[in-house]
Amino acid sequence: MYLCSRMKIRALRVVTPLLTFPKPFSFVGPGASLSMCREIAAQGLERVLFITDAALLKLGIVDPLADLLQGLGLVVEVFSEIQPDPGFDVVLQGAARIKGFKPDAVIAVGGGSSIDAAKAILLCHANNCHPAKLRGLWLYALPRKRTLPFFAIPTTAGTGSEVTIVAIVSDNAAHTKIPIIDPKLVPSMMALDPKLMASLPPVITAPTGMDALTHAIEAYISTLATDETDRYTRMAITSIVRNLPIAYANGQNLEARERMAVASCFAGLAFTRAGVGYVHALSHQLGGLYHVPHGLINAIVLPHVLEFSKSHCAHRLADLARIVGVGSSATSDLDRADAFIALIRQMNQNMQIPDTVQGLSRNDFDTIIGRAFREAHGTYGVPRYLGRKQARELLEKLMPTQLG
Numbered sequence: 001m002y003l004c005s006r007m008k009i010r011a012l013r014v015v016t017p018l019l020t021f022p023k024p025f026s027f028v029g030p031g032a033s034l035s036m037c038r039e040i041a042a043q044g045l046e047r048v049l050f051i052t053d054a055a056l057l058k059l060g061i062v063d064p065l066a067d068l069l070q071g072l073g074l075v076v077e078v079f080s081e082i083q084p085d086p087g088f089d090v091v092l093q094g095a096a097r098i099k100g101f102k103p104d105a106v107i108a109v110g111g112g113s114s115i116d117a118a119k120a121i122l123l124c125h126a127n128n129c130h131p132a133k134l135r136g137l138w139l140y141a142l143p144r145k146r147t148l149p150f151f152a153i154p155t156t157a158g159t160g161s162e163v164t165i166v167a168i169v170s171d172n173a174a175h176t177k178i179p180i181i182d183p184k185l186v187p188s189m190m191a192l193d194p195k196l197m198a199s200l201p202p203v204i205t206a207p208t209g210m211d212a213l214t215h216a217i218e219a220y221i222s223t224l225a226t227d228e229t230d231r232y233t234r235m236a237i238t239s240i241v242r243n244l245p246i247a248y249a250n251g252q253n254l255e256a257r258e259r260m261a262v263a264s265c266f267a268g269l270a271f272t273r274a275g276v277g278y279v280h281a282l283s284h285q286l287g288g289l290y291h292v293p294h295g296l297i298n299a300i301v302l303p304h305v306l307e308f309s310k311s312h313c314a315h316r317l318a319d320l321a322r323i324v325g326v327g328s329s330a331t332s333d334l335d336r337a338d339a340f341i342a343l344i345r346q347m348n349q350n351m352q353i354p355d356t357v358q359g360l361s362r363n364d365f366d367t368i369i370g371r372a373f374r375e376a377h378g379t380y381g382v383p384r385y386l387g388r389k390q391a392r393e394l395l396e397k398l399m400p401t402q403l404g
């Protein structure tokens with residue numbers, strides 16, 4: 001079963017370590033976003049378009065950055081139409097805004113939705129095409145045009161989009177999300193500024209942090225993991241397990257916020273090379289159908305996929321148990337793996353993350369499974385392949401409890 005997918009993954013295992021992916025120049029620490037804007041002005045750019053969402057604009061996160069650039073003589077406009085899980089329409093609107101304003105560069109300020117939207121807008125604008133045409137993995141082989149200079153300022157610590165070669169865009173008509181994968185999507189500079197993350201409420205801190213944890217874990221158990229990605233994922237997982245509860249309990253703790261932001265980048269660097277797995281393949285479909293936030297779905301699905309996979313990656317999950325200091329009395333890798341999965345369930349519970357997916361319907365199981373398999377098989381180095389029956393059993397565990 002899945003012979004073709006296994007062969008594709010084997011080929012990817014040979015090819016991906018040979019690829020070099022760009023990494024952005026990084027500004028890190030309180031005030032890093034202002035430092036990056038000063039650097040942008042020093043590069044002689046004259047017209048800059050900010051891409052963000054209305055909530056962040058209202059919170060006053062963009063104003064100091066725009067004011068600084070204007071004070072340095074740049075012409076600045078703000079496109080603040082981005083919605084969570086941006087769709088084709090907003091991407092096309094953004095590309096039209098670039099055509100009209102003719103900026104020299106774009107700065108994305110926001111969570112994964114704003115950064116991903118900016119990436120898709122830039123690539124659509126550069127290649128004068130619809131976002132649906134950008135679907136999938138293009139790497140270096142195909143002649144896509146380069147985008148305008150692009151800079152990113154994440155305001156959540158979760159997606160790692162500021163360092164990844166991926167943008168996720170929603171196809172709202174088909175109720176699904178499509179990945180656009182291209183090394184041209186990596187910004188040339190990014191700023192990790194914990195001050196901009198202090199306003200994140202616990203209800204967003206928790207799922208975004210669990211998204212970063214999921215990236216790191218899926219990259220670590222991937223059969224495409226390398227020594228380099230292992231270093232990133234170990235650092236990310238240790239830091240998230242330690243700092244996410246602190247940032248959740250006290251959003252003003254800038255040290256924990258900064259460590260979460262760095263960990264999220266490490267996780268992003270890891271999955272850019274090692275890929276993700278079934279958690280993401282399922283969560284993209286569940287998010288597209290039911291509009292549940294990406295990180296929240298990941299957090300709910302993660303323990304179930306690990307339970308299913310553990311027999312084929314117990315030694316890797318046991319490593320993770322060791323580095324975060326759980327399961328020390330366990331006598332086998334499988335027991336240590338169980339201790340690690342129990343820790344994830346405990347983190348979810350402590351942060352009041354539910355364990356079922358609101359709105360999930362058995363009528364959609366076949367669609368979800370078909371699409372998730374299409375996304376994962378031959379693309380993600382999953383340690384154990386799911387069959388349709390096993391996938392149905394897994395989804396059954398996510399069904400909301402029936403009342404009455």
Ligand SMILES: NC(=O)c1ccc[n+]([C@@H]2O[C@H](COP(=O)([O-])OP(=O)(O)OC[C@H]3O[C@@H](n4cnc5c(N)ncnc54)[C@H](O)[C@@H]3O)[C@@H](O)[C@H]2O)c1
Pocket residue numbers: 053055056059083084085086110111112113114116155156158159160161164165166167168177196197198199200201204208211294295
């Ligand atoms: N490109 C990638 O590599 C990648 C990886 C994982 C997920 N994603 C995608 O990223 C998107 C999710 O991004 P996200 O989880 O960062 O959430 P998001 O960008 O959708 O933001 C969620 C909410 O948080 C608010 N918010 C953001 N920063 C805030 C702050 N500092 N203070 C107060 N409110 C703030 C936003 O206004 C929004 O309402 C999904 O579409 C997902 O598919 C992309």
Ligand SMILES: [Fe+2]
Pocket residue numbers: 159211215280294298
């Ligand atoms: Fe994710």
